[in-house]
Amino acid sequence: MQKNHFELFGLPARFSIDLQALDQLYRKIQSEVHPDRFAAASSAERLKSMQLATEANEAYQILKNPTSRARHLLQLQGIDTHEDSNTAMPADFLMLQMEWREAIEEASAASDIDALDNLLSETRKTARQLQQQLHALLDQPDAIAAAAETVRKLSFIDKVQADIGHAINKLQDA
Amino acid sequence: MAYSDKVLDHYENPRNVGSLDKNDPQVGTGMVGAPACGDVMKLQIKVNDSGIIEDAKFKTYGCGSAIASSSLVTEWLKGKSLDEAAEIKNSAIAEELALPPVKIHCSVLAEDAIKAAVADLKSKQSDKEVA
Secondary structure, three states: OOOOHHHHOOOOOOOOOOHHHHHHHHHHHHHHOOHHHHOOOOHHHHHHHHHHHHHHHHHHHHHHOHHHHHHHHHHHOOOOOOOOOOOOOOHHHHHHHHHHHHHHHHHHHOOOHHHHHHHHHHHHHHHHHHHHHHHHHHOOHHHHHHHHHHHHHHHHHHHHHHHHHHHHHHHHHO | OOOOHHHHHHHHOOOOEOOOOOOOOOEEEEEEEEOOOOEEEEEEEEEOOOOEEEEEEEEEEOOHHHHHHHHHHHHHHOOOEHHHHHOOOHHHHHHHHOOOHHHHHHHHHHHHHHHHHHHHHHHHHHHHHHO
16 A cells, blocks of 8 residues: 555645645654654664654655655555656657757757756746646546646656756856 | 666767658657656658668657667668567667666667657558548
């Protein structure tokens, strides 16, 4: 059975999430299980607190990011997003990925940080639109396939954004 | 991670990079992507009147293994019929390039790109027969 990461924080298993509340709940758990508090505890108690700390950290990372949060919601419904094996994506989306990749190469070659910043904004805009679609899709039981595809698209965009970030850092360090 | 010599060779000297006219009725285009690593691959094949692949081009954004996999298959595709092309298996690509297990998905991407290009060309040809 897939572990429900929302339960750990007592949050409802929904895509809409109060990130501030999540932050506070995460910090509360981390302070409760801090090793300093268990200095005099039994080794069994220490181990248990360490496990909870690890679990809370994993759950927090998954819920904080919209892509992994949506992936987790689908997993809870028994749906695998097949991001490592499903290579069929809509052609227009793949064309857009190609264009972005070309734009990263061109801007990097021209040391154009502004162009990379603009590209990053563009990818964020597309990601926001996809996240809005997910809100609607995840609430419909018959839209699970579409939701899984949207998660795959967001997974692509996360990677592009990371690569744009690396390209910007490289130019700034140069 | 160390790349094999064959991967490095294809990565440093990729064969058949470029594009064919996607509107040409003799050209099939396959585009696929791997969400987990963000790789995008476009593979195009052009058949002659006997249905034999006479040209193949690719454009790939991704790691060295993804580029090498697509470069290798463009070499393999030339001279094959569409049915022979569709028989190319990712395991053969992975074996030829000595891909490590974590890079097997790059060869899967190349196999899927071939299948998509063949399917595109076949659908173009059946449209022509209907018309």
